Amino acid sequence: MLQPKRTKFRKAHKGRIHGNAKGGTSLAFGQYALKALEPDRVNARQIEAARRAITRHMKRAGRVWIRIFPDLPISSKPTEVRMGKGKGSPEYWAARVAPGRIMFEIDGVSEPVAREALRLGAMKLSVRSKFVQRIQD
Numbered sequence: 001m002l003q004p005k006r007t008k009f010r011k012a013h014k015g016r017i018h019g020n021a022k023g024g025t026s027l028a029f030g031q032y033a034l035k036a037l038e039p040d041r042v043n044a045r046q047i048e049a050a051r052r053a054i055t056r057h058m059k060r061a062g063r064v065w066i067r068i069f070p071d072l073p074i075s076s077k078p079t080e081v082r083m084g085k086g087k088g089s090p091e092y093w094a095a096r097v098a099p100g101r102i103m104f105e106i107d108g109v110s111e112p113v114a115r116e117a118l119r120l121g122a123m124k125l126s127v128r129s130k131f132v133q134r135i136q137d
Contacts, residue, residue: 001044002070003093011075011087017041021101029065030105032114032133040127041094042103044070050121054104057117062108068095097127 017039027033047066054064070093077088097103104121106114115131122129 001048001093002066003044004069004071007071007073010073011090012073015096017096017098019098021098024067024102025100027102027105027132027134028067030063030107030134032106032111032118032131033067033102034104034118034122034129035132036097036101036103037099037128037130039096039098041072041074042068042070042097042125042127043074043092043094045092046125047095049124050104053124054106054117054121057120058106058109058113062106062114065105067102067105068097070095072096102132103127103129 021036025035047068047070051064051066058064072094073090074092074094075088075090103125104118106117109117111133114133118131
């Protein structure tokens with residue numbers, strides 16, 4: 001699963017995801033992509049599950065690019081623990097995804113295969129998304 005090799009700080013503030021994505025909103029590598037429609041956090045397990053679903057449907061033909069990286073440590077306290085006594089320990093890693101962000105790109109397969117592969121990948125994510133493709137010149 002994806003996670004940073006090292007970070008400056010062990011724990012992070014929760015924060016909020018305001019507005020639309022600032023960058024990563026257009027296709028950079030592939031022909032087809034999956035674009036986020038709402039703000040949310042996508043954890044490393046979801047990213048990996050989506051990647052597996054996409055590559056399985058494509059039968060390992062073509063190429064897949066993951067355009068989001070889980071660099072946000074999400075901490076939680078154990079169950080049935082009283083309030084106070086500080087912040088919980090980091091449990092998993094997540095990526096902040098703003099509306100308009102390209103999450104996955106694929107190339108080297110036909111449009112129907114790409115559409116279905118990205119649909120299956122989108123089912124594994126906690127964020128609503130849509131299929132986009134590069135406009136032919």
